[in-house]
Amino acid sequence: MRLTYALYLVIPLLVGGAVFAIKSAVSGHAQRQMGVGPIIQCPSEVEMGEHELGETAENRFTLRNAGSKPLKIFNVRTNCSCSGLERVEDAKYSRLESTELAPGQTIDLAIRVGVKGGLGRAVKNQIAFETNDPAYPEFVITATINKVTSGICASPTSVLLDTLVVGQRAAADVDLFDYMVPPRRIERVECVGAEGMTAKLLPAQAAAPAGAGDNDAVDVPVGRVHIEFEARKVGPIEGMLLIYVVGETKAPNGIPVVGRVTQPVQVTPDTLVLPVVTAAGPRYISEVQCRAAANTPIEVTVSQKVDGLVVVATPTNETRLVWTVTVSDNSPADRRSAKTARRVVTLTVREGQKSFDIQLPVILAQE
Incomplete structure (x- = not known):
């Protein structure tokens, strides 16, 4: 008798809970169809294109409350510290942790991702947050970097000329490598920012530097730059070696050349x-x-x-x-x-x- 009585209590509770959950879900989608209550309109997938390793990829979009009641966004989180959801106002970014949108209100958002991961591969980052929209108690945005590429890398990554006296000369070599398959070609090199500095592009003459070639990619030597510097005036050396790649229209890679010139x-x-x-x-x-x-x-x-x-x-x-x-x-x-x-x-x-x-x-x- 006790077992039978317990079943009479438990079964109605289970059935009642299931019916309530179904009614809640149906009610949420029905509300969206009628435009009643808070209704979130936001892309769930964002493509960010191809980007180089170490760059910051960005995509802007809008989030809108299409309902008749205030929409609350809260508990924003990501699966990687390299990405985040930010609000954009007057060209300024601020990290979004929570917000509330009035009926019909639209806000500008941005996802910025520090590009990491295997070269040549697609990388996905997810940003999730909770809402008071019954149909989407949790909303997830998947941001996809379609392909991770790499710029020309250098060894050394910067050139230190130490302290020179006026009239003294110094020279240094920089080896250039590329992770792309097939590797890209160097169009030209240019020196800026330091009087008396010249650079000449030579054929590749080095093997891959120690530690390069990570991320499942092969680094290929693509050239060597020979730098010469004549100390002409007293002061800091703050030059830059610019590397131009064939077929690319973006800003060239820059390698700092630093030091100091003193009197004899x-x-x-x-x-x-x-x-x-x-x-x-x-x-x-x-x-x-x-x-x-x-x-x-x-x-x-x-x-x-x-x-x-x-x-x-x-x-x-x-x-x-x-x-x-x-x-x-x-x-x-x-x-x-x-x-x-x-x-x-x-x-x-x-x-x-x-x-x-x-x-x-x-x-x-x-x-």
Whole structure:
């Protein structure tokens, strides 16, 4: 009797629950047909075309509430940290986590995906979120990158020329590889952003670099670039080697070329201030060091006298790679300026057959 009584209770509950679920689903689709309640209109599949490994693929679309009641979007999530659902307003992107659309309202959305995966293959990313649309309690958008390709890669990926002195030359080689099958051809190379830099495209001369060729692809040597640089002026080297590929209209691949150019002699400090404040009182004498940037002896002399200043240059040791320049203010106390003044000492540096001048500012501070 107890078993029979329990069955009488359980069976109606099961049947009732199933009927309720069926009625809810039918009710949701019926509401969509009549335009009643919240109704989501949004693509469930988005194709993003072919993209290179490491690029950011993007596709924009709209999401609309076609119903008569507010549509709620919440609990947005993705199957990969490389992708996300973003709202686009005034050309600005913001990550969408939840939102609510009034009846008839439309918003602009974008999916951006950092391209990963096997080269030559299609890659799918899914973005899911919950809604209060009875027909779609969970909505899934599948974003497909139709094919992952690769740009020309380089070894090394950047060229470091270190520190050069004016007049010095440097050279470097960059090997180029391609993962495409068949491999693409290099049309030309170009140097920009650095005066004195030239590049020449040569036939491929290297095997694949260690670590290249991952992602089930074969990396094929497609060329070598020989770079030459002549240091012409002091300052940072901020060049770029541009690689143009036959048949491609997009922006060329860029390989940074960096370094620094200095004078053959480094002056430390590059400015003197007199007097020097000490615990014993002001001192009207100070010094700088002139150090040869290359391992070549130099000779430092004072080109012209400066009124009120005594300037003496002497080698620090027998190698004559470092010189000490002493500057003292011997002006009488009553002739020293009542306000800050600036003087310039000109030093002539000789290195072998070459010579050049260095300007050393001296600030005479107000006492």
